[in-house]
Amino acid sequence: MWDERYRAGHYIYGTEPNDFLRREASRLAPGRVLCLAEGEGRNAVFLAGLGHQVTAVDQSAVGLAKAQQLAAQRGVSITTLCCDLSDYDPGTAQWDAIVSIFCHLPPALRRLVHGRVVEALKPGGLLLLEAYTPAQLAFATGGPPQAEMMMDSRSLAEELAGLDLVYLQELQRDVVEGSHHTGRGAVVQLVAQKPL
Numbered sequence: 001m002w003d004e005r006y007r008a009g010h011y012i013y014g015t016e017p018n019d020f021l022r023r024e025a026s027r028l029a030p031g032r033v034l035c036l037a038e039g040e041g042r043n044a045v046f047l048a049g050l051g052h053q054v055t056a057v058d059q060s061a062v063g064l065a066k067a068q069q070l071a072a073q074r075g076v077s078i079t080t081l082c083c084d085l086s087d088y089d090p091g092t093a094q095w096d097a098i099v100s101i102f103c104h105l106p107p108a109l110r111r112l113v114h115g116r117v118v119e120a121l122k123p124g125g126l127l128l129l130e131a132y133t134p135a136q137l138a139f140a141t142g143g144p145p146q147a148e149m150m151m152d153s154r155s156l157a158e159e160l161a162g163l164d165l166v167y168l169q170e171l172q173r174d175v176v177e178g179s180h181h182t183g184r185g186a187v188v189q190l191v192a193q194k195p196l
Contacts, residue, residue: 002060005180006040013039014178015070017046018101020130020189024167025050027126027191031096034120036085036113037103041067041078042177047099048076055079057088085113090120097121100129102142102181104149114159121194127163129156129190133170141183142175151188163192 005012017025021043030051035044038056040063048054048071056078058064064080071078081088086109090098098117105113117127131151132143143150153168168190175185 002039002058003062006060006063006066010179011040011042011066011070012178012180013042014176015040015042015045016177017043018130018177019173019175020187021046021099021101021128024128024191027128028052028097032094033097033099034090034095035099035101036117037100037105038067038080039063041070041080043099043101044078045070045074045076048078049074052097053079055081057081057083057085059084085109088116090116092119093122095120095122095125097126097128100127100131102131103129104131104144104151107148110151111159114156118160118162118194121163123194123196125194126166127160127190127192129188129192131188133186133188135170135172135186139184139186141185142177142181143185153188153190156188156190160190160192163194165190165192167191 033052035056044054044056061082134147170188175181
């Protein structure tokens with residue numbers, strides 16, 4: 001499905017970073033950053049431009065090829081890894097930051113991945129996450145068509161037990177990210193830190 005979507009002649013989510021990530025990126029000291037479900041690479045390339053060593057993981061080889069093209073156009077280097085998140089082990093205490101932008105997964109897999117995220121962050125490491133909430137179904141401006149694939153602040157706080165919640169809020173905002181995320185959206189935003 002994702003290979004087919006990303007075969008479009010344009011970047012379906014645009015080439016500019018997610019607004020929430022752009023706003024919060026100053027929290028990140030230069031280091032190793034993992035971008036989950038990174039697709040066409042807009043967020044990874046942005047972070048590489050800030051001096052981070054970025055690894056972008058996605059199940060679509062087509063999307064990651066476009067990510068490498070975007071990185072080359074911007075004069076930065078990123079590492080790409082094509083695999084399903086159900087099979088990906090990010091390790092233990094490996095990452096200074098992990099970025100999850102609209103990484104919508106079935107509930108059981110999401111809980112597994114979030115547990116791995118907690119383990120994979122270094123002490124002091126940050127998780128930056130934005131996702132659609134179930135209220136997004138009323139807007140129909142992007143995201144999966146099933147409520148169980150979306151996230152809310154309560155479930156995130158439970159699934160990310162072991163991290164200190166720095167910022168966690170559900171809100172509505174205008175999301176303008178290419179042809180597939182455009183319009184008013186209902187989102188949850190999170191910044192969480194691994195205790196030292």
